[in-house]
Amino acid sequence: MNTQEHAVGQVHRDDISSRMGMWLFLFTELMLFGGMFFLYSVYRFTNAEAFHIAAKELNTLIGCFNTAILLTSSLTMALSITALQKDKKKLSIFFQLLTIILAFGFLVNKYFEWATKFDHGIYPGSDTLLAMESGEILFFGLYYVMTGLHGLHVVIGAALIAVMTRLTAKGIINKDSFVKLESAGLYWHLVDIIWIFLFPLFYLIA
Amino acid sequence: MHKDETHQHMHGYGIYILVWLGLLTLTGVTVTVAGINLGAITIATALNIASVKSYLVLTIFMHLRIEQKVFRIFLVVALFFFIISIVLLFADYSFLENY
Amino acid sequence: MASDAIAVNGNEKEPSYLEYTGKGRGLKSWITSTDHKRIGILYLCSLLLFFAVGVVFGFLMRLELIAPGRTIMDPQTYNQIFTLHGVIMIFLFVIPGIPAVFGNFFLPILIGAKDVAFPRINLLSWYLFVSGGLLAILSITLPGGSADTGWTFYVPYSVRSGTNVTYTLFAAFMLGFSSILTGLNFVTTVHRMRAPGMSWFKMPLSIWSLYATAWVQVLATPIIGITLLLVAVERWFGVGLFDPALGGDPVLYQHLFWIYSHPAVYIMILPAMGVVSEIIPVFARRTIFGYKFIAFSSIGIALFGSLVWAHHMFTAGMSDTGQFVFSILTFLVAIPSAIKVFNWTATLYKGSIELGPPLYYALGFIFLFSIGGLTGLFQGTLAVDIQVHDTSFVVAHFHYVMFGGTGFGIFAAMHYWFPKMFARMYNQKAAKVAFWFLFVGFNTLYFPMFIMGWLGMPRRYYDYLPEFHIYHFISTIGSWILITGLIIMFTNLIRSLRKGKILTEQNIWGGETLEWRVPTPPPHENFEHIPTITEGPYEYKQNEEPQLEEVK
Numbered sequence: 001m002n003t004q005e006h007a008v009g010q011v012h013r014d015d016i017s018s019r020m021g022m023w024l025f026l027f028t029e030l031m032l033f034g035g036m037f038f039l040y041s042v043y044r045f046t047n048a049e050a051f052h053i054a055a056k057e058l059n060t061l062i063g064c065f066n067t068a069i070l071l072t073s074s075l076t077m078a079l080s081i082t083a084l085q086k087d088k089k090k091l092s093i094f095f096q097l098l099t100i101i102l103a104f105g106f107l108v109n110k111y112f113e114w115a116t117k118f119d120h121g122i123y124p125g126s127d128t129l130l131a132m133e134s135g136e137i138l139f140f141g142l143y144y145v146m147t148g149l150h151g152l153h154v155v156i157g158a159a160l161i162a163v164m165t166r167l168t169a170k171g172i173i174n175k176d177s178f179v180k181l182e183s184a185g186l187y188w189h190l191v192d193i194i195w196i197f198l199f200p201l202f203y204l205i206a
Numbered sequence: 207m208h209k210d211e212t213h214q215h216m217h218g219y220g221i222y223i224l225v226w227l228g229l230l231t232l233t234g235v236t237v238t239v240a241g242i243n244l245g246a247i248t249i250a251t252a253l254n255i256a257s258v259k260s261y262l263v264l265t266i267f268m269h270l271r272i273e274q275k276v277f278r279i280f281l282v283v284a285l286f287f288f289i290i291s292i293v294l295l296f297a298d299y300s301f302l303e304n305y
Numbered sequence: 306m307a308s309d310a311i312a313v314n315g316n317e318k319e320p321s322y323l324e325y326t327g328k329g330r331g332l333k334s335w336i337t338s339t340d341h342k343r344i345g346i347l348y349l350c351s352l353l354l355f356f357a358v359g360v361v362f363g364f365l366m367r368l369e370l371i372a373p374g375r376t377i378m379d380p381q382t383y384n385q386i387f388t389l390h391g392v393i394m395i396f397l398f399v400i401p402g403i404p405a406v407f408g409n410f411f412l413p414i415l416i417g418a419k420d421v422a423f424p425r426i427n428l429l430s431w432y433l434f435v436s437g438g439l440l441a442i443l444s445i446t447l448p449g450g451s452a453d454t455g456w457t458f459y460v461p462y463s464v465r466s467g468t469n470v471t472y473t474l475f476a477a478f479m480l481g482f483s484s485i486l487t488g489l490n491f492v493t494t495v496h497r498m499r500a501p502g503m504s505w506f507k508m509p510l511s512i513w514s515l516y517a518t519a520w521v522q523v524l525a526t527p528i529i530g531i532t533l534l535l536v537a538v539e540r541w542f543g544v545g546l547f548d549p550a551l552g553g554d555p556v557l558y559q560h561l562f563w564i565y566s567h568p569a570v571y572i573m574i575l576p577a578m579g580v581v582s583e584i585i586p587v588f589a590r591r592t593i594f595g596y597k598f599i600a601f602s603s604i605g606i607a608l609f610g611s612l613v614w615a616h617h618m619f620t621a622g623m624s625d626t627g628q629f630v631f632s633i634l635t636f637l638v639a640i641p642s643a644i645k646v647f648n649w650t651a652t653l654y655k656g657s658i659e660l661g662p663p664l665y666y667a668l669g670f671i672f673l674f675s676i677g678g679l680t681g682l683f684q685g686t687l688a689v690d691i692q693v694h695d696t697s698f699v700v701a702h703f704h705y706v707m708f709g710g711t712g713f714g715i716f717a718a719m720h721y722w723f724p725k726m727f728a729r730m731y732n733q734k735a736a737k738v739a740f741w742f743l744f745v746g747f748n749t750l751y752f753p754m755f756i757m758g759w760l761g762m763p764r765r766y767y768d769y770l771p772e773f774h775i776y777h778f779i780s781t782i783g784s785w786i787l788i789t790g791l792i793i794m795f796t797n798l799i800r801s802l803r804k805g806k807i808l809t810e811q812n813i814w815g816g817e818t819l820e821w822r823v824p825t826p827p828p829h830e831n832f833e834h835i836p837t838i839t840e841g842p843y844e845y846k847q848n849e850e851p852q853l854e855e856v857k
Contacts (some may be wrong), residue, residue, distance in 0.1 A: 017422045019273070020276075020280075021422060023280055025489060027284040028489070032530060035561055037531075038295055038561060039535075039546065042296075042554070043554070045299060045300070046299070064237055067233050077267075078217070078267045082218065082222070085216045089214060123542040124543050125542060131549075136546050138551070138552045141544040189268045193263050193264070195275070196259045199256075200240065201252070272315060283524075290612060294614075294631070298626070299626030300628075301625065
């Protein structure tokens with residue numbers, strides 16, 4: 001367990017520490033969304049029928065499509081690390097770029113999805129929404145907040161991967177030192193896991 | 207610092223693709239099952255499938271399977287905190303009478 | 306903790322952390338430093354400034370309450386002042402108090418490391434802390450004024466209040482993240498950077514408590530982060546989340562708020578318990594009694610403390626089963642706390658006690674914390690809680706725990722480690738005089754609150770019935786005594802920074818933990834050679850005399 005350098009002045013690098021720090025940060029993210037899952041579970045419990053009705057507004061097909069996109073982006077992210085470990089720098093960069101493109105695709109989909117809701121007059125504070133039953137107002141409140149915060153994480157994750165791609169191209173991230181890429185990957189997979197739960201809880205309860 | 211300690215062995219491309227296929231299949235299953243009216247266990251089924259999918263992502267994509275044991279213990283601690291909080295929350299809400 | 310590797314520095318003395326400036330000079334060498342010791346000092350300075358502001362607000366509140374009716378301010382100002390007093394004291398003083406100041410400074414030294422695992426993130430957490438603090442305080446000057454919701458931001462009022470609640474919410478959010486980053490750093494550091502031979506059960510007890518605290522910081526803080534963010538979103542966009550007008554459930558807000566804010570109480574008290582566990586064996590010259598019990602009770606407190614949050618809400622409309630479950634869990638958390646108190650007193654028993662200033666404050670901690678803890682059990686009892694809920698009894702209870710406990714813990718830590726941090730000795734007599742002012746003032750200030758709360762005086766009220774006048778009057782007098790004590794204590798410490806006797810001794814109190822084995826003040830990299838640990842942290846040898854006498 002004790003991995004400190006014993007000689008004075010030597011550069012200290014401990015990849016396990018870096019990954020441990022990243023995992024602890026992921027737990028923080030987990031509980032950040034966890035707070036909203038608490039809200040969701042209680043409100044769904046107390047407004048089961050209204051949630052059921054409100055969910056009919058959501059487009060299961062777009063949800064499915066976005067799930068597939070995110071799962072695939074997780075795959076390309078994981079592949080990029082293996083490629084780098086095998087010293088295939090260009091392949092790794094290709095997979096990283098593919099991940100960013102998929103993230104972008106997810107966001108475009110999300111944009112059209114939200115835009116449709118806005119067209120139907122369903123947005124926070126709108127008259128259509130306020131005329132609905134209180135359970136439905138809560139459903140859409142949670143829908144916007146949870147998918148919105150998740151979307152924000154997709155943006156941050158994609159930006160993070162873009163930075164990693166640059167570092168890989170420069171050779172700072174390489175076969176022997178790729179813990180930064182791994183950490184970005186961990187973050188990306190967490191974003192995926194959150195979506196794995198958001199998808200059935202919002203799109204599949206109609 | 208020993209080199210072999212930080213440089214874990216790695217997964218090949220193949221296993222990632224297998225897991226990806228598994229994840230897509232499970233997504234298909236969960237959508238299909240949602241179409242059938244299972245009553246009270248609908249939500250349980252959906253959450254169970256989501257948990258299996260997360261397990262795959264955690265162990266393979268996120269390397270937990272080949273990571274040091276302490277990482278798995280950490281995850282258990284975090285999940286325990288999350289789950290016990292939900293359980294205690296429902297220790298209140300499931301016994302409220304005016305809902 | 307004997308070790309062959311630590312030698313007293315010979316002629317080529319390494320520069321101490323106070324001299325080593327790194328890239329810049331002057332202030333820049335401090336605010337850009339990633340040295341955990343310098344960051345600890347940065348935290349100390351900023352924290353004490355915020356504390357001073359909090360004390361002034363507390364003083365003004367007490368002054369307003371000295372007589373019924375209007376005394377010096379109008380009700381709206383009073384509401385804003387008690388809100389800021391709460392926000393500042395909780396988020397800017399008590400929560401970061403020990404981990405961010407003394408944890409940062411001493412955790413790496415105590416486990417034989419050169420720094421924390423992520424030094425740059427450590428500095429980032431200080432910047433978040435200062436920005437959050439300034440945001441909270443500066444919101445007073447903005448049109449609309451600072452929040453008037455109380456530090457709990459209960460909905461629906463916090464959604465509807467016309468004051469600048471959003472700024473305060475964001476301030477709390479940033480301070481939360483600062484706290485998370487500190488916790489993340491400490492968990493990783495303790496896991497990865499212990500010196501060779503320092504197994505878990507050879508760690509000093511303060512490390513156990515900081516470690517347990519760090520986990521609570523990492524896991525519980527994000528929940529309040531998201532909850533406060535959701536309130537802000539509800540204020541901005543009118544998203545229906547908590548507001549009952551939109552179908553929301555305000556009691557659920559309280560649940561989410563306390564899922565963090567109750568464990569936060571243990572974030573506040575656990576590190577102080579760690580400090581006391583360090584001080585008691587040093588000044589009793591005895592091995593700590595029941596090391597493993599104290600270590601595991603820290604974990605136990607962190608665990609059970611995370612499961613009792615809803616005892617803040619017994620009268621808010623919970624189900625009977627919910628109340629019952631949370632009441633039982635509340636009683637369970639008293640067990641590990643009591644274990645610690647019994648072990649400390651058992652350590653003192655038959656010790657050769659040296660009544661130094663740090664021990665004064667540590668004993669003050671035990672006494673005041675015991676009163677605070679036991680009155681906590683009153684409120685955990687469902688029937689009694691209905692009588693005392695939202696009265697000044699609760700105010701007295703948490704001030705006994707948070708100020709009498711953690712506050713005195715911080716003062717104890719300051720007096721214990723001050724000589725090591727600054728290589729100067731303060732006037733010990735003045736420190737003891739200050740203690741008695743603080744102790745007497747504290748009890749005069751808060752004990753009457755128990756009585757009037759029991760008689761029905763509600764908390765946070767601007768005005769009161771004449772029958773409560775005498776208690777409020779005594780309480781306000783107490784606040785003056787307390788502030789006198791604070792002034793004596795800080796004057797003594799600050800004066801000693803320049804005029805105190807210069808120290809070169811490594812070990813002035815005769816402690817056995819690692820910080821007393823490095824030069825005073827610690828060099829930039831803490832250790833010339835990382836020590837190898839062979840013994841537990843409190844193995845006192847009979848023939849070792851403390852160097853305390855030379856200092857006097």
